[in-house]
Amino acid sequence: MTAVERAAAAPVDAALLPALRRRTTGVLVASQILGGLGVATGIALSAVLARQVSGTEALSGLAPTATVAGTAVLSIPMAALMTARGRRPGLVLAYLIGALGACVVVVGARAGNYPLLLCGMAAFGAASSANLQARFAAADLAEPRRRARAISNVVWATTIGAVLGPNIAAPAGRSVAGLGIPPAAGPFLWAAGIFVMAAVLVAVLLRPDPLLTARALAPQEERSPQARSLRAGLAAVAASPRARLALVTVAVSHTAMVSVMSMTPLDLTHHGASIDLIGLVISGHIAGMYAFAPLMGRLADRVGRLSVAGLAAGLLAVAMFLAGTAGDSHGQTAAGLFVLGLGWSAGLVSGSALLTDSVPQSARAAAQGISDLTMNTSAGFGGAIAGLIVAQASYAWLNAAAASLLVPLAALVLFTRTGNRKGKAKEKSKSRGKEKGKGNEGRSRTAAQDSPPGVRRS
Numbered sequence: 001m002t003a004v005e006r007a008a009a010a011p012v013d014a015a016l017l018p019a020l021r022r023r024t025t026g027v028l029v030a031s032q033i034l035g036g037l038g039v040a041t042g043i044a045l046s047a048v049l050a051r052q053v054s055g056t057e058a059l060s061g062l063a064p065t066a067t068v069a070g071t072a073v074l075s076i077p078m079a080a081l082m083t084a085r086g087r088r089p090g091l092v093l094a095y096l097i098g099a100l101g102a103c104v105v106v107v108g109a110r111a112g113n114y115p116l117l118l119c120g121m122a123a124f125g126a127a128s129s130a131n132l133q134a135r136f137a138a139a140d141l142a143e144p145r146r147r148a149r150a151i152s153n154v155v156w157a158t159t160i161g162a163v164l165g166p167n168i169a170a171p172a173g174r175s176v177a178g179l180g181i182p183p184a185a186g187p188f189l190w191a192a193g194i195f196v197m198a199a200v201l202v203a204v205l206l207r208p209d210p211l212l213t214a215r216a217l218a219p220q221e222e223r224s225p226q227a228r229s230l231r232a233g234l235a236a237v238a239a240s241p242r243a244r245l246a247l248v249t250v251a252v253s254h255t256a257m258v259s260v261m262s263m264t265p266l267d268l269t270h271h272g273a274s275i276d277l278i279g280l281v282i283s284g285h286i287a288g289m290y291a292f293a294p295l296m297g298r299l300a301d302r303v304g305r306l307s308v309a310g311l312a313a314g315l316l317a318v319a320m321f322l323a324g325t326a327g328d329s330h331g332q333t334a335a336g337l338f339v340l341g342l343g344w345s346a347g348l349v350s351g352s353a354l355l356t357d358s359v360p361q362s363a364r365a366a367a368q369g370i371s372d373l374t375m376n377t378s379a380g381f382g383g384a385i386a387g388l389i390v391a392q393a394s395y396a397w398l399n400a401a402a403a404s405l406l407v408p409l410a411a412l413v414l415f416t417r418t419g420n421r422k423g424k425a426k427e428k429s430k431s432r433g434k435e436k437g438k439g440n441e442g443r444s445r446t447a448a449q450d451s452p453p454g455v456r457r458s
Helices: 004-008 014-043 046-054 062-085 088-110 113-137 142-167 169-175 183-205 210-215 230-239 241-270 275-290 293-302 303-325 329-358 360-392 396-406 406-436 441-452
Strands: none
Touching: 014 113, 014 142, 014 275, 014 396, 046 062, 046 088, 046 113, 046 183, 046 241, 046 293, 046 406, 062 088, 062 113, 062 230, 062 241, 062 360, 088 113, 113 142, 113 210, 113 329, 113 360, 142 169, 142 275, 142 293, 142 329, 169 183, 169 275, 210 329, 230 241, 230 329, 230 360, 241 275, 241 303, 241 329, 241 360, 241 406, 275 329, 275 406, 293 303, 293 329, 293 360, 303 329, 303 396, 303 406, 329 360, 360 396, 396 406
16 A cells, blocks of 8 residues: 555454445535535536527537536546545545636636636536546445445435525526626536535545545455556456446436437527526436436346346437427426436446446546546537537437437447346356366366456455
8 A cells, every 4th residue: 555545544344334334425425415516506507608608509518518528537637636545635626626617617707708618617527527426435335235326325415406506596696696797607606615615525524535445455466556557447447348338328328418408408498498497497307317316226236237227228218209309398398307317317327336346446446537537528529519409400309319329328238138148158057067077177267267357256
């Protein structure tokens, strides 16, 4: 262990682990409530604010896209920092960068400077990166059979802040009316203060650091600094078909959700919806994203990660049909956005748990950073294209384009499930052979070679 790790993660008695898990989860839940409130408060009107500042609808999609891009760009530096120093420094820094970005958005909006606004939105995305990485912090000390539930509990905590966020956007906008700040930029000023509170909470209370503690409890062979590099994380993902499927699951789910959700407020305004109604629709969407995460976690632990990944693809397809054919029906749009959130939740929880299961402990922080980079980069492209599709075609065509992304995901889930069945049948055949001929060294070597990297055979 490094000096930083020795200072941050003293040996933990196995009997104390349940209490430490509860404490860590409690701190992460509190930070997620604040982080979710800040992100949702600002992001609810980001496309509307971008249209006001830029003066054109075609550029409106770049504001949420800049946020997603910022989240993606910061994923790797955050993963590197967490790999070297632990979860706590990475989360604190991300929340502070998010607060700074929110302030820059307000300055850009007041000055009517669209490029400055986009820069602020990119930095604002750091807070989203912190919220996403917190789910992996919950998995650091979790038992493997309860890992999806641990992830989902922290994802669920975002519900409280995220549902409230869009509904306080209107009063936040009114609070800055006398300051010469556009009402749509007011929520970002509030978000800056909320992110600072989240950073202080994590800095003071997330001790001992969950990632460094997990490393202290890991086998000696998994403590090598070389095994924790970003290159090692990339190699671990490349070596595991299930880890690659996990990346595809979270990337497709996030891209489809961001693309459709970011353009929904504009579509609602075209059909006469008020800001308050838009806030309610987005609140319902966010409730679908987070409130049912524990259900998705329990399903992933009980029926399997692959089954819930397939469920995600089905829910997302239903959501895009509902939203894409809603037209003037605000109720149908709201229903589509709610189901869209459910599909995202199923994809994120199952994919995150599958990724954590599929790579060695030493490479997990790096692999998780690569996962967030992948999902947010792809969602950034999706959000940028979404504005152009709506401007040149329609919101219905946007939903159709997003639905096309689900085809390769569903195919890959089916292919992996088929491969798993064949693998289990092969393992049973090998087991029968071993029972007939114990002590055969050739077969023992073959079994050892079939073990996934980082998994010790008993």
